[in-house]
Structures are given as structure tokens and as C-alpha cells.
């Protein structure tokens with residue numbers, strides 16, 4: 212039986228006391244590649260933030276990578292974040308540090324202190340994203356697609372079980388966006404589970420995976436990718 216990485220039962224999500232999503236039941240299993248879609252403001256980011264404990268869980272029950280989302284213990288929350296890779300639309304790299312220093316910063320913040328282990332981990336993740344040759348560059352010296360690759364490398368540092376990506380291709384041109392998707396697909400084939408908010412319907416058709424839709428305050432499972440055109444039209 213595959214490991215269940217995300218398990219929500221009767222979860223309702225609020226922002227500023229406003230109900231955003233109600234009565235969510237959700238299970239995501241190891242190895243799945245899941246798209247999360249829905250109109251702007253429908254609650255995709257709110258759901259993802261709940262999963263990485265940035266929005267507190269106040270109604271219902273939930274676990275992510277065995278972490279109880281009801282827990283407010285800071286140490287436990289830090290442990291959860293270490294098990295996750297989080298990727299944002301706007302990359303969120305430290306602009307005054309090189310690629311290497313961006314990655315080293317995260318490793319040191321998560322308890323790595325052996326110099327040669329740090330060096331070799333940084334080289335490994337940059338190899339995965341095809342940017343070993345940019346190790347000494349500053350973010351502004353990289354293209355948007357390259358910056359997102361660095362952000363993905365950063366997400367991979369602690370070998371996460373689950374990558375949560377919030378519109379990771381939203382700021383990229385279509386061909387660069389496709390390269391990032393191919394990279395995420397490759398990472399997923401290596402066994403990492405991926406949950407990704409996206410507006411890229413072409414990619415969903417192409418990668419033919421599981422799709423979740425935020426609509427009318429509900430989280431709905433799109434029946435299959437063949438129905439994606441219907442989903443888009445209603446959406």
C-alpha cells in the first residue's frame with residue numbers, strides 16, 4: 212500500500228475569518244503528480260498554504276507527511292517544512308547572494324554543517340536542474356526559467372517527499388514553462404510527489420494526471436483528463 216502524504220478530512224479553510232474552501236476531503240499518495248486548478252481567488256494558494264502550515268488549520272483534521280496540521284509547535288512545523296519542497300511563482304531567491312549561497316543558506320538553516328557534504332549536495336541538486344555551470348551567478352544574472360530552476364534545486368535540497376508548487380510557471384513564457392514542467396515531471400518520475408497549482412491546461416492534457424478543482428468553495432476531483440475541456444469551460 213502506498214504512503215499517504217496528504218490526508219485532509221472535513222477541512223474548511225478561512226482567510227481573515229472568511230470561508231474560502233469548505234469540507235475538503237483529500238488524499239494524495241506517494242508518487243502522484245497532481246494539478247490544482249481554479250479561477251483566481253478560488254482558494255488554490257490558501258489550500259497550499261494550509262498544507263505547509265502557513266495558514267493554520269482551524270476546522271477539520273489534516274496531516275501532511277505525518278505532521279498533524281493542528282499542531283502549532285514551531286519545532287514540529289519546522290520539521291514539516293524540511294520534509295517539503297516549496298516552489299513559488301516569483302522564485303523568491305535571495306537577490307544579493309549567488310546561486311551557491313542561496314542553496315547553502317537553506318542547508319545551514321536546516322541543520323547541515325559539514326562543508327564537503329554541503330558542497331556535494333549543492334552540486335547534486337544543480338546537476339538535476341541542469342545549472343551546475345551557473346553556481347556562482349547572482350539571481351539577476353539568470354533568466355526567469357533559470358531562476359525557477361534554482362528555486363526547484365533549493366526545494367530538492369533536503370530530498371523532500373512532497374513538492375508543493377504554487378503556479379511555478381506563471382511568470383514564464385510558454386516554452387520556458389514547458390521546460391520547467393518537463394523538469395518537474397522528471398523529478399516526479401524519480402518518486403517525488405508533486406502538487407502544483409497551475410492555469411496551464413495544455414500541460415494538464417499533455418501530462419494526463421490527476422486534477423483537483425477549486426470551485427464554489429469546494430474542492431472537486433476532475434473525473435479524468437479527457438474531461439478537462441469541460442472543466443475549463445465551466446471554470
Ligand SMILES: Nc1ncnc2c1ncn2[C@@H]1O[C@H](COP(=O)(O)OP(=O)(O)OP(=O)(O)O)[C@@H](O)[C@H]1O
Nearest residue numbers: 226227231249250251252253254255256257258425
Ligand atoms: N492573507 C489574506 N488575508 C485575507 N484574505 C486573503 C488572504 N490571502 C488570500 N485571501 C483571500 O482568499 C481568497 C482565496 O485566495 P487565494 O490566494 O487562495 O486564491 P488563488 O486561487 O490562489 O488565486 P490566484 O489564482 O489569483 O493565485 C481570495 O478571496 C483572497 O482575497
Ligand SMILES: [Mg+2]
Nearest residue numbers: 255256257377
Ligand atoms: Mg494563488
